[in-house]
Amino acid sequence: MAIVVVKDKCRGCKLCIKACPFDAIIMEDKLAFITEKCTACGQCIEACPFEAIINTQEIKEVDLSDYKNIWVFAEQRKGKLMNVALELIGEGYRLAREISEDTKVCAVLVGQDIEHLVNECYAYGADQVYLIQDELLRNYTTDGYTKVITDAVKTYKPEIVVYGATHIGRDLAPRVAARLNTGLTADCTRLDVDINSYIKYAAENTTLDVSTLDPKDTSKGLKQTRPAFGGNLMATIICPRTRPQMSTVRPGVMQKKEYNPEACGELIEITPAIGEKDIRTEILEIVKSTKEIVSLTDAKIICSGGRGLGEACGFDLIKEFADKVGGVVGASRAAVDSGWIDHANQVGQTGTTVKPNIYFACGISGAIQHLAGMQTSDIIVAINKDPDAPIFEVADYGIVGDLYKVIPEIIGAWDQAEQLYDQSTK
Amino acid sequence: MGLRIIVCAKQVPDTNEIKINPKTGTLIREGVPSILNHDDANALEEALRIKDRYPDTHITVVTMGPPQAKDMLIECLAKGADEAVLASDRALGGSDTWATSNAIAAAIQKLGEYDIIFAGRQAIDGDTAQVGPQIAEKLGLPQVTYVQDFQLEEDLKTITVKRALEDGYEVIRLKTPCMLTTIKELNKPRYMHIAGIYQACAADIPTWNAADLNVDPDKEVGLDASPTNVFRSFTPLPKGKGQMIEGDCEKDIGQQLIIRLKSKHII
């Protein structure tokens, strides 16, 4: 194990025990002792005022220069690109330019009869498209897609491969990573290659002491940031010794590039070596649910209800509210778990990440997992009975009150905004 | 007639119970209980349902973790699993998902033949959903993740499952041996029964170290072998507190809000 306590330096102050999120440090003979619960997250190293805790892991340098370019798994279903694929092409474009002028962002299209998606990938920023088609690849299968992507990676050696953290991306990426014996970071919400972008992000948004980072560090390794521990903690993960560096990225957090229909790029067609015996699962049917698709990620205004609604029909009021303001209905997990509304409406760590112009949180306490999915909204308005509810810590506007009394008044005043404002300035 | 089933389970802190100290930005961990990971409880439950139908079925629960993880294994035995093993060694500490899957795959191989491996989709402390598929890869098995419905044919070799998608599901057929990762929609886990608890506490749960598993701490397991490392970890900065809107009555408050949104050109 690589995190150790230097016995001569430890004064037994126990600050590391408080800092450890994994309960992995105990006192032994009045000194700190690191147990096997340790995950080497490094919190204790930063917490120790005496520099008594160190990471002994040696960095084994390996020649990684054979690997070049950023690949985006451009996930398509039934001949339609997933939104997250376009977001990732946009993000890949940004990262590629940060790595070097001649680093390319490449979309990897796997399927059958999907030539028409090539231009769409260029239009959203792809420099190259790898097109892998076969009848056996028409629908996603773990075996089929793992094989053709692993083979392509071995041939073309990309430096980075990113996938959308969808039910398909999260099925595929771990298989590919295990077959290539390389690292994979799940469900990332931020990616950096340039240390200065990372420092800027960390300084503005996190508690990280950025003086521990060297702004002159020229390494272009991928720094993959993701929530851990139910959103209580953020971790930045690196993959220093193996290539490609791989991540799945949460849908809805990266920025698409502006659509440019004139853009063009280079097409590389790959004939996959795939046979029927390679695929050990048989898809009997793909069923689309008939429920209304809620597009929380694109919504400009979201009206969310939580357990504070008290009963399922509370969502009637939320729906009325959303209709009035031209918004979409969201929910906390507690409301979903109570069976009041579908999981598709859930916002947060295990739901959708949203970034609307206005987020109305009604009867939502503001648990960390909920905040994880909405705190980057431009404006947050919280309505809650409890003046101490944590949601008020992140709200731009807080209202202490009964949502059943307050919301109808907001609905009533909405159309008179102009007059009310004029009156108030007189 | 029965099946040989392996269930991969993990003991996790109940992250629901964890709160952040808003002043210091650190986690408040005191009194946070350790529990059987939720998705893994569904994995075990599905195995137990097969055993209810085919009593000759043999269920082994495998975990990797600190010695305290035995408590979780006892819970699994008390629910009706036949056998449990713990992979535990300081040399396994700091393993990322790639290294963890090496250790668990080695433990499964040591156990011998099996028909189905069930694992929870993901653990609530890490939320990676990577270990199940990576074990399957190391063992060369077909997999289905996000299983929300499970049917076993009479031949005990053919399985039909529903795999949840964001906007529906797929119906997939495959043959044993295979790896299935489960989600909470699959079933409702049962409680322990009293007789089971007595028996389980007396059960002998072997602990296997890296040498027993025949894995190499320099190349296969533990922090040094893991391809990914934690570069930094930190807590997100809480967004600054905004203004509270007060008024004589709800009507006044509603109007005050609208006026502020309007004055800031938000609406």
Ligand SMILES: Cc1cc2nc3c(=O)[nH]c(=O)nc-3n(C[C@H](O)[C@H](O)[C@H](O)COP(=O)(O)OP(=O)(O)OC[C@H]3O[C@@H](n4cnc5c(N)ncnc54)[C@H](O)[C@@H]3O)c2cc1C
């Ligand atoms: C691994 C994990 C992942 C999770 N992922 C998510 C996630 O993605 N999204 C998510 O939301 N949660 C998630 N959670 C759950 C989260 O921890 C909270 O339990 C949940 O967000 C609480 O929902 P709530 O705020 O609606 O309910 P509560 O915490 O019960 O809050 C209800 C609030 O309503 C207020 N209230 C009651 N009556 C009224 C009234 N008449 N008018 C006004 N206010 C009223 C109360 O004061 C209270 O603050 C996750 C948990 C775990 C462990």
